[in-house]
Amino acid sequence: MDPVPLRRVVVLGFGAVGQCTVPLLIRDRGFTPSQVSVLEFEPNESRLGALIDSGISYENLRITRENLDTELSRRLGPGDILLNLAWNIDACTIIDWCHQRGVHYLDTSVEEWDPYDNVEVVDPRDRTLYVRHMKIRALQRSWSTPGASGVVEHGANPGLVSHFAKQALWEIAHRMLADGLGDRRALEDAIAGEKFADLCRLTSTKVIHISERDTQVSITPKKPNEFVNTWSIEGLYEEGIAPAEIGWGTHERVLPVDAYQHEGDGPRNQICLARSGIETRVRSWVPNGGPVIGMVIRHGEAFTMSEHLSSFDEDGRLLHRPTVHYAYCPTDAAIASVHELLGRQWNVQDERRVMNDDITHGEDELGVLLMGHPYGAWWTGTQLSIDEARRHVSGQNATTLQVAASIMGAIEWMVSDPARGLCVPDQLPWRQVLDVARPYLGTVWSGPSSWDPVSNGRDVFARWRTPPHGADPADPWQFGNFLLS
Secondary structure (H helix, E strand, O other), X not given: OOOOOOOOEEEEOXXXXXXXXXXXXXXXXXXXXXXXXXXXXXXXXXXXXXXXXHOOEEEEOOOOOXXXXXXXXXXXXXXXXXXXXXXXXXXXXXXXXXXXXXXXXXXXXXOOOOOOOOOXXXXXXXXXXXXXXXXXXXXXXXXXXXXXXXXXXXXXXXXXXXXHHHHHHHHHHHHHHHOOOOOHHHHHHHHHOOOHHHHHHHOOOOEEEEEEEEOOEEOOOOOOOEEEEOOOHHHHHHHHXXXXXXXXXXXXXXXXXXXXXXXXXXXXXXXXXXXXXXXXXXXXXXXXXXXEEEEOOOOOHHHHHXXXXXXXXXXXXXXXXXXXXXXXXXXXXXXXXXXXXXXXXXXXXXXXXXXXOOEEEOEEEEEEEEEOOOOOXXXXXXXXXXXXXXXXXXXXXXXXXXXXXXXXXXXXXXXXXXXXXXXXXXXXXXXXXXXXXXXXXXXXXXXXXXXXXXXOOOXXXXXXXXXXXXXXXXXXXXXXXXXXX
């Protein structure tokens, strides 16, 4: 690829995702090493290796409330790009800084300065990503112009999965047309206009899981008092102890126990639970791994995807909305780490390790599972093995490459359409992003499944106990049928 017009790229954070992203920026997206600066608050030069010798700037520096303006002003100006891959930097503060200076912005999660302050006494709703998105929208309303193109929450998930959901809806709709199902004229109109909220309603898609099973295995077993994962341990901890968040569908009849609904002028498309995502388990499915038990870790796609797939009548009344949430089954070492964390009553382990060179085999299977349409279930996503990931970037793993691939797609959009303002993944051109990301993603699998949460398992105690709250075997797509705890 030819070098891009001279612009600077500042990467905040050089953890697992940053280490995978920076080499791709230079090798595949046309940036020269001299254009790229990395700011990381923990000494990590050893992971840069030859990149430092090639001309990348690397500094040990933590961005704080006090130094954000000074440090970023020294390094960025109009047309430059800020990749915020750090954690606990307030999203509204840094987004507004970029907007006021014409800097393109991208992050993979919406963060705050101090997410753990007074968590025992804060209303669960006030700890949600929904509230953070409402703050960003209020900020956007204060701007007089859209400004430079940017995007929040554009990693693998949230991010890439929003584009997979559109691919899945497009394919389901085409299959229905081929099989003579549904309202042909309405389906054809929605396909032609890429009206995905209409496609969601016309296909009767009721539930969307972001279903993930990570089977990567390390040669080094997890030790007691050690948290092992394939991506940021701080990131998983912060998301995992937060309330579970769910985009709440119009087909749902019973709210879960401990559910809280949002109030105010926003879309109110979500609920949250007064319990952590780590402790909220659901049944789900992936093609290679089969049935899995996943954690309802809070993720931005539960908000943005459920909102963008909501359809309304001419008077603004809600017609249809799917239930959307994450169902995350991490690597076995991470499952053991989470179990140990619960036993420690949320006091995170002293030792922490992100798996990379020590991985011997396995894959990360990540996609969207759409349910309730005429084909029952339909999964679309990436099946990326560690061997395939290493062919793209040495020393990394499948999980971080999926995130980096999505970042590459978002940067391509950002550079090609530079004045769109701040967006969420669902507002980006899905084909363009997937075209850039796909070469890194291993097998992109898409197709139907006969799985559902009711008819594919055994419950040997069913006749001896009270049915789970909200469960209804006659309607398999009710949330209560998926929920285990």
